[in-house]
Amino acid sequence: MKTTMKIGLFVPCYIDAFFPKTGIATLELLEKCGQHVEYPMTQTCCGQPMANAGCNADAAVAEDLFIRNFARYDAIVVPSGSCANHVRHHFDAIPQTDEVEHVRRNTYELVEFLHDILKVQEFPWAEFPHKVGLHNSCSTLRSLRTASMSELGESFFSKPMALLSHVKGISFVTPKRPDECCGFGGTFCITEEAVSVRMGLDKIQDHYTAGAEYIVSADSSCLMHQQGCAERAGVPIRFIHIAEILNGSRA
């Protein structure tokens, strides 16, 4: 494990408001891994909602604030693949100064940070005696590349599964279309409601049929959408962020 770094914790808006447990688990988990973590109190958002809607100029103020909050850290960790992807690959509504480049280069999604940077090999406190289906968001799968994608026919690898395999009692089910998008897609879930829900239901059904008790993901936005679809349709399956399992949540 690397020496202690100064880490800035970025808790995206929907995790802050709807899934505070995920934020708390991320913070505690990083601390258990021996890291010094701070949560800058004036953070809001990375600018992704505006940028993804095409309104890049409107993302400038949020991006600027993001830099002011996080430029002082060695690493910025966020329990969300899509936000990490925005900061790393898009984040260009503001001039690309050294500070901005530092932040973009050192912003990590939680799984890749644990797997690639801290190289954590064990989570002795973690036990999750359940069958889980792993949902890789499209951002983690095809942009951050934390798992192999079926489109390329490459050899199998999965950073989230590698981490989860250190958790006692956990077992994995195999859905038929593991790489299929769940249909959240940011504003897509509102503007294309019918397609979004159809995709969400298919995703849930695929995992449920495979025998999953839980769907686990590194992206709360996908989970929020899938959970909403499952509850309405009455599919008895539960949802949990990977940070919570790795931090020792039992259910």
Place this chain on the structure above:
Amino acid sequence: MKVTPVNHAKAAEEFIKDTSHERFHDKRLWDLRQKRDEQMHALPEWQELRSLASQIKEHTLTHLPDYLEQFEANATKNGIHVHWAVDAAEHNRIVGEILKKHGVRSLIKSKSMVTEECEMAPYLAQHGVCVIETDLGERIQQLDKQMPSHIVVPAVHKLASDVAKLFAKHYNTDPDDDDPHSLAWAQRLAARPVILSADAGMTGVNFAVAETGSFVVCTNEGNADLSATVPKLHIATLGIERLVPRMADLGVFIRLLSRSALGSPITQYTTHFRAPQKGSEMHVVLVDNGRSHRLGMKDFWTSLKCIRCGACMNTCPVYRRSGGLSYGAVYSGPIGAIIDPTFNERKYSTLPFASTMNGSCTHVCPVKINIHEQLYQWRRVLAEHHELPFVKREMMRMAGKLLGQPKLYRAALRGAETALSVVPRVLLYNAMNPWGKNRELPPPVSQTFYAWYQENRIKKG
């Protein structure tokens, strides 16, 4: 004239309501994607082929004028008449004139997206030429007066029972007999006499080879071969991007095309046309229709690498669930969403948003077009060109402002109850109805992470 943007979301909703069609459509196209994967796994050099294909196309596109002229010179030497059409109108006029000169009343045609793009059939109908599609899927669509819904399998959104009903109306067959063999037989019986008596034939072109002045047409039904060789006049029409420099380059594309499209190693027929048959005439029409302009677009020119395999459609989770017709355009699916706006920015302004930007399309594309990145880029261009709906534009402006001011943001979020009404607005505009139509909201929480951190870490120090 006021142009209304295509309402993809509404058309998709209608398609989804019809469960049996939507379920079949998703399953059928996913099956093609899986067959494509099997072919990919059988070729260890798959990624190398994709890179080569991409490089050859990028080279060709960046030297396009030279290769076009080389093609023209060699084709002319071979005895082919070569025509240049700057746009759809000129294309149709050229074809019309050739047909008129030969006194053609009936034209048999194999699949060609360019002729769809140019809306050629209605134009020729006005000039007294009867156009009959010979590709089964295209013929079904023609009889039903619909556009092709997919560039390779044009009637994939229909069930066999739909086709049985349609054929019954036109071919006087049994409307309840939806056995695919009966349907194919009915089409064969109807098509053969038309083919044998046609005055002229028309095909598309999959690849034109500059160094030989020849071209290749790939089909599975053999209908292009009949269309091209039975009548004494063959007109082939192609977009100017369909060139490859050398015969040696073809192998790369032939190996990729059908594997990507249908998951079969090669199309049943891969026919090379080099010169007219004795006593016949052969014409080739090179169509620009906006392609030169697209070639000059920094972020979008590589969309011209497309070889029209449809792999991006088969893999697209949105396309599979919304059906090709929901795009309201000749080119549908992911590739359609990045090229349609170059034809009409306002009309197709909604299409780059009919995507979750999941990126699967980019990674199945045999010529490595970065489709999902171009979708992202189109959104920016459309916002800059004021082609976003007013409400969306305003919500993003407000969200952007609010998210830039932590104090205001926190005030808006204060208390978990208000968070429920504010955050979705920031995140998903203010429209809670579409979210809640078929989805529950996340369960309420007692405090935000921010409040928890303040209470447990800041105050306790």
